[in-house]
Amino acid sequence: MVESSRKKTVTMMLFSAPFGSQYADHLCRMAERALDKGYAVEIFLYSDAVHAQMTEQNPKLFFPVGEAVKRLIEKGAVIMSCEICSIARGYIKGELRDGKKDYSSTKVINGLNFCSIYGFVDMLNRADRVLSFGGS
Amino acid sequence: MPKLVIEISHSPFGHENAYAALFAAMAWASMGNEVAVVLKGEGVHVGRKGQVDPFKNISLPPTEKQVNELLEVDGRVVADRQALQKRGIKEETLIKGVEVLDPIEIRALIIEAGEKFLSF
Amino acid sequence: MRVCLLLMRTPRSDEDAERMLGILRGAKDQGTEIVVYLLGDGVLCARKGQTGYVGLNLGNAPEKTTVRASARDLRARGISEGDLEPGVEVIDDLEGVFIEDIMERAERVFTW
Numbered sequence: 001m002v003e004s005s006r007k008k009t010v011t012m013m014l015f016s017a018p019f020g021s022q023y024a025d026h027l028c029r030m031a032e033r034a035l036d037k038g039y040a041v042e043i044f045l046y047s048d049a050v051h052a053q054m055t056e057q058n059p060k061l062f063f064p065v066g067e068a069v070k071r072l073i074e075k076g077a078v079i080m081s082c083e084i085c086s087i088a089r090g091y092i093k094g095e096l097r098d099g100k101k102d103y104s105s106t107k108v109i110n111g112l113n114f115c116s117i118y119g120f121v122d123m124l125n126r127a128d129r130v131l132s133f134g135g136s
Numbered sequence: 137m138p139k140l141v142i143e144i145s146h147s148p149f150g151h152e153n154a155y156a157a158l159f160a161a162m163a164w165a166s167m168g169n170e171v172a173v174v175l176k177g178e179g180v181h182v183g184r185k186g187q188v189d190p191f192k193n194i195s196l197p198p199t200e201k202q203v204n205e206l207l208e209v210d211g212r213v214v215a216d217r218q219a220l221q222k223r224g225i226k227e228e229t230l231i232k233g234v235e236v237l238d239p240i241e242i243r244a245l246i247i248e249a250g251e252k253f254l255s256f
Numbered sequence: 257m258r259v260c261l262l263l264m265r266t267p268r269s270d271e272d273a274e275r276m277l278g279i280l281r282g283a284k285d286q287g288t289e290i291v292v293y294l295l296g297d298g299v300l301c302a303r304k305g306q307t308g309y310v311g312l313n314l315g316n317a318p319e320k321t322t323v324r325a326s327a328r329d330l331r332a333r334g335i336s337e338g339d340l341e342p343g344v345e346v347i348d349d350l351e352g353v354f355i356e357d358i359m360e361r362a363e364r365v366f367t368w
Contacts, residue, residue, distance in 0.1 A: 013254060015153075015156070015256065046156060046160075047152050047153075047156050048152075117159055117160055117163040118163055118167070120160060120163070121160075121163045121164050121167050121169070124138075124140065124164065124252055125138060125167075125169070127252065130252040130253065130254065132253070132254045132255050132256075135153060135157075135254065135255045135256040136143075136145060136255040136256070
């Protein structure tokens, strides 16, 4: 863990949904190369980009974003999804249950987590470099 | 103090960009960080004052309120003078506190303060 | 100062081009070193013979400007090296080169 905490961190924000544009593809490829090179990678899914977290994506002919997201999690990327964006789009309820937010969902890829915008602020603060994909 | 530049090039409402950008800017600034929101292209409409109850009229949150709140916590909001002129937007119609800079000044600001940069 | 730009699309207007590439001109005044990385549709910016806002207009860029384009994205779009502005570097692992640059050398990185 100590070694991990010394790694330089690149934080990537995705703002566009998969398939409608190539931004999610670019982010996934970029994140994988960063991990391969030994950097820590943190990803924030914001706005329509939360659709990248959906299970059972089956694009047939397009870049398989869902598979890439799973692979990134397996390789150690921290992927956080915007809580209110995910509630708005029906992925999670986010209601309090026994004092904790209910993020259980069958619609979301395992290993991905949720946070408020303040979680994103923490990610930005930890980042040595910040990249945004799809906002413009 | 960590610095962040957030660039907005979409007008409010038609896309989520302006709202989401200001939401992130406010969160960043409220934690004691330094932020400059740069309004470029159609994004300069974010700097105009006079929105009338967007919640009631179009069921969307008011970005003007977000800009005012950001300015209250010492966030900077900067509009591109050229983009304003192209759209016939006069400085006196902007939200009080929104700065107007020339493109060359904005470029210098982005390079100087853009340790972390997000584009919306 | 070393600045990296990552372009994943082409400019959509004069104003958009100023926004995405104006930093090249702003940097010139400050003696900044610029590396432009072209990925996805961004590689279209590197085609030679383009006028107006659609190209990189490198004539206005500082001397210390490098342009690198993704080989994979060029091939997919049917663009050969001969179609590119002189001096554009074609890179097989653009993502890997970009990541190392921004993490180890660059002081600023801007993406569109």
